[in-house]
Amino acid sequence: xYICLTMSNSKLYKGSLSTIILKLLGETxxxxxxxxxxxxxxxxxxxxxxxxxxxxxxxxxxxAEGFLDVEVVKVDNRMRKYYRLxxxxxxxxxxxxxxxxxxxxxxxxxxxxxxxxx
Amino acid sequence: xYICLTMSNSKLYKGSLSTIILKLLGETxxxxxxxxxxxxxxxxxxxxxxxxxxxxxxxxxxxAEGFLDVEVVKVDNRMRKYYRLxxxxxxxxxxxxxxxxxxxxxxxxxxxxxxxxx
DNA sequence: TTTTATGCATAAATAAATTATGTATATTTG
DNA sequence: CAAATATACATAATTTATTTATGCATAAAA
Numbered sequence: 001x002y003i004c005l006t007m008s009n010s011k012l013y014k015g016s017l018s019t020i021i022l023k024l025l026g027e028t029x030x031x032x033x034x035x036x037x038x039x040x041x042x043x044x045x046x047x048x049x050x051x052x053x054x055x056x057x058x059x060x061x062x063x064a065e066g067f068l069d070v071e072v073v074k075v076d077n078r079m080r081k082y083y084r085l086x087x088x089x090x091x092x093x094x095x096x097x098x099x100x101x102x103x104x105x106x107x108x109x110x111x112x113x114x115x116x117x118x
Numbered sequence: 119x120y121i122c123l124t125m126s127n128s129k130l131y132k133g134s135l136s137t138i139i140l141k142l143l144g145e146t147x148x149x150x151x152x153x154x155x156x157x158x159x160x161x162x163x164x165x166x167x168x169x170x171x172x173x174x175x176x177x178x179x180x181x182a183e184g185f186l187d188v189e190v191v192k193v194d195n196r197m198r199k200y201y202r203l204x205x206x207x208x209x210x211x212x213x214x215x216x217x218x219x220x221x222x223x224x225x226x227x228x229x230x231x232x233x234x235x236x
Numbered sequence: 237t238t239t240t241a242t243g244c245a246t247a248a249a250t251a252a253a254t255t256a257t258g259t260a261t262a263t264t265t266g
Numbered sequence: 267c268a269a270a271t272a273t274a275c276a277t278a279a280t281t282t283a284t285t286t287a288t289g290c291a292t293a294a295a296a
Binding site: 079 | 253255
């Protein structure tokens with residue numbers, strides 16, 4: 001039987017995935033899909049697991065929207081698709097991060113403990 | 119022509135709505151649906167708009183899950199359905215808030231500006 | 237009297253995940 | 267050496283949670 005000690009029960013709040021992808025690509029110039037999943041896993045200490053079923057469609061969509069450029073490379077006889085931000089993708093990244101920041105501030109305000117003295 | 123100055127473009131990140139509902143009910147003992155939408159609108163200065171199409175199904179679901187009790191009241195000849203947290207709902211509220219807090223911390227860590235000196 | 241506000245509800249459409257597969261190669265392990 | 271695990275992509279089916287679009291009804295405001 002398999003005991004999972006560092007359970008990542010935290011499902012993604014829908015809408016944040018592509019922002020994470022963009023942000024990572026904003027830092028690292030070019031990355032391939034599998035690399036992104038691993039990076040997120042390491043950075044969040046297993047807290048956030050990016051499933052491939054979510055990741056790859058998200059990458060394809062971002063590419064179709066013109067935010068990513070792709071470059072196929074063969075390494076060790078295995079395929080890699082490297083993605084990098086386009087000019088547009090760069091702007092989009094800033095916008096989405098700002099949106100998410102703003103949203104999180106709002107949420108923080110809503111769910112922060114309230115003093116109930118009245 | 120209608121010019122919207124304080125545009126709330128911020129769509130809800132899916133998964134956070136019911137947490138907001140629970141949190142508000144954790145503060146205010148009992149509230150009815152419409153009241154919740156207005157409260158959120160005021161608290162967030164129009165930043166977050168809870169659509170009724172999302173709110174009412176969410177309330178019904180929380181009730182079905184045993185987290186809310188309902189009490190129907192007629193005020194000014196109009197119906198109100200007051201919701202309040204059950205015992206279970208109280209626990210669930212704490213859990214969901216903790217989850218969301220945790221998720222937001224993780225996200226903050228991921229999207230915070232990085233110093234790229236290496 | 238028409239619009240806006242109050243108050244509920246639900247159906248259809250959309251979006252974005254999860255889950256479950258599938259293919260293929262490389263590496264590690266027993 | 268065989269089997270399991272890691273690497274690396276992909277897609278289809280399903281699930282979930284929204285938005286959008288309605289609908290009904292009463293009260294108040296314009």
